Amino acid sequence: MAVIGTGQTKHESRRDDVSMQEMLREASQACLIDAGISVGQVEALVIGNMELFEGRALPEMWCAEGAGFSLKPSLKIATGGTSGTSAVIAGYYQVASGVFDVVMVVGFEKHSEGNTGTGMAFTDPMWDRHVASAAVGNFALSISQYMAHRGTTQQQAAMAAVKARRNACNNPYAHLQMPDLSVEDVLNSRMLAYPIHLLDMCPTTDGACAIILASEKVARKVCPKPAWIRAAATLHDQPYIGDHAERLVTMRTLKEASRRAYQAAGITDPLKQLDVAEIYDPVSYAELAWYEILGFCKPGEAGRLIEDGVTAMDGELPVNPSGGVLSTNPVGASGVIRVAEAALQIHGKGNKRQVPDVKTALATGYGVYSWADVVILSSSPQ
Amino acid sequence: MENGAESRELVRIRIDMDLEWKFARGWSFGEFFRQFKGGNIVGIKCPQCGRVYLPPRPVCGNCYEEMHEWINVSDEGTIRAFTVVYNSITDPVTGRPRKTPYGMALIQLDRSDTLLNHYVDQIDLSHLAIGRRVKAVFHEERRGAMSDIAYFRLLEE
């Protein structure tokens, strides 16, 4: 089956002009228009959202009708940072089962309406909740190991942060658009937790993103150039931060999930065979670590890859033409945005951020402690 | 909906969440904190892979084997990851902003295989490194919680 349409809101740090429902409507409406179908043709809804960030319980109860769904099957997927990609993969199975032919997946988060810090209550209250220092703190710890093992420098990481915010300038929906951002700017920005500077880190964003998945039969009928889903893999890992000595270094979930996805999609040389990658980069260092784990380069060479411009817009494998999570991060939507951006590259609708001639695209999700999702899309169904 | 030329005042509705949750310790945390209160740190060992886990849990996630063997673990260990946190966040336990900066690390206590996330009493990065040895400093009063350890102090090199 395929992604036949995508839509997203203009992502901002505060979308005071819309309620959560209206925010979903914006993404859903844009998606339906892009797909060229009416909401009546969509049979079911899958929502991705991390409710505790807005202090909501069961937000899909309130918001589904904002996306245009009432008296329709609707359910919510919530798996931390991977919520968006997990929701997409859930929608994939719903269509693959034959129960539904057309499913919309909407991810959203309205961080400005809650206290994201409270949302960091994903640590065990009996163990490390007293010390846990949010995503920044967790990443900072992992990064100290990563740097020690791979020799990655702060400069190299900053290059990923620069690439992201400059790429975002080509993306009309992106939150942080910084055309003149330099490595010095990143390194001079406030240190959050060593070695992570403010500009190394993803923002919190209000935003929503919707995609429509359709069975082969429907996709061929309504979509001139469907983005076929060739592989979808998910793996979770042990629940405590200390369960793995070197999370960013080894990231066994992403490594194995990408191996399975590559195998399913017939990819043996990712750097050559992928035309674009939208990878979930919550912090600059993670993007580099993922290059190695996804097999774009050997361990220790991620810094060289970004220095050589291999992952720049005009490089061999552009990574995150959208600006990535580093530029835009409504948690429940971030994963859907990865798939949407990968799909629209295949659709040829990337406009200023279009990579030429995209046939195969990769999208990944990351969440909690090493939960990983990998989705591969292609312009051909086989 | 119209977008009028004049600016509009944003109506803000503030709703404070004041909820409480009661967590059960069960046998796994129950035993751990019973020992901990007495100053003894224990881990639980997987009979298949031999990994000693902190915190304790019913099964080893890798082997899916039940774990019942408690192992005494040292209050001294090695830093495997570290950072100094400068950005104050709302402490999820107290609800108040944390005082910064503070040192934090992942510490492998001797005889355990997992890493413990805890404070280190050092905010000078030049003194923090992977491989440095640390020792737990307990509060005088023990409540049977992880925060009974105030922080880990660096041992001389």
Place this chain on the structure above:
Amino acid sequence: MEPARVAAVGVAQTIYEPFKRMTTAEMVYEAVKGALTDAGIDISEVNYIVTASVDLWDGLTASNIAVTEVVGAVMRPEVRVASDGLFAAAHAFMLVASGHHDIVLLVAHAKGSLANHFAVSNWTFDPIYQQTLGMDFLAAAGIQANAYCELHGLNRSHLAGVVVKNRLNGSRNPVVSGVSSISREDVLGSPVQAYPLSVCDCSPATDGACAVVLASKSIAGRFKRPVWIKGIGYCQDVHYLGDRTLTESEALIRAAQNAYKMAGVTKPQCEFSLAEITEPFSYQELMWMEGLGLSEKGEAWKMVESGLTMLEGKFPVNPSGGLIGGSPFIIGGLARMAEAVLQIRGEAHARQVPGASKALVHGTAGPCGQSHAVMILDIAD
């Protein structure tokens, strides 16, 4: 109607009781271990895991993190459906039906003892118009119960029969602890919490976990007692209480229609041996019976009064005792499914419905039954 592709091949439930002295992981492990044993499989044979839990009730962001290891999700795919367990079951059904995964483990957990249920439920209501009024599930249920009773000329006494029946059934269900039977007089004499609902009309807050193993038809032959999922349907109505008719549930009617269509059910009143219905409040068992087409509008109470839906009656409803009989919220419809599986297998012991072969299972989420899930289980594929 095509033959069923998915079967339930293993079930287990922990004891449902208030204040379980176990961590979530310990509690869920018990259910998973039981289901794997019941199915006769090893965790390594599980291809996918679907969990159900809700963060705000668990006091834990990404609440499935607490169960990752015990559900076997380390280096395996897992997805959490943050709703009533039967919605997770519908999703798990689709995972297997897709043909990509032969064995799926489905686990729901809840600890009613963790938080003040109604205080948490206030956060389910839209923050702009309803939450600040102090709306919670109890108040909303009171509103709906009043509307329903007024429309059909009913009062508290028409609801009491559900409480008496489900408390009795729950007291006889070996997986329920701490629920005792109650007389009609005591129900009517108990203090009113939100008129017309008394304390007894509201299901108690309990703790527990329920696990079910699903298998695809292609491999179901290796399992001793597969129970086939013939149909599923789920449907969500609009949110604002005033935007929908509260006296009946259009969402339930549609969810049921979809499930019936898939299963080839044309006369729900006659085709089932039993029904397991998720009833957070007593009056809702009546309303959901009507929405499922088991009785005419406003008439379900007669089926209760006449003894028809009692365990010994011709059409037992909630032989497990339902939520009022002690099984936890959120697990909801999944515990209903577990009971139905046991009944169809003939393993329900003292509460066995004789000759049970086809069951109607229901789950619900959201205030006043905003969203419903329906499933049909059958001994034959």
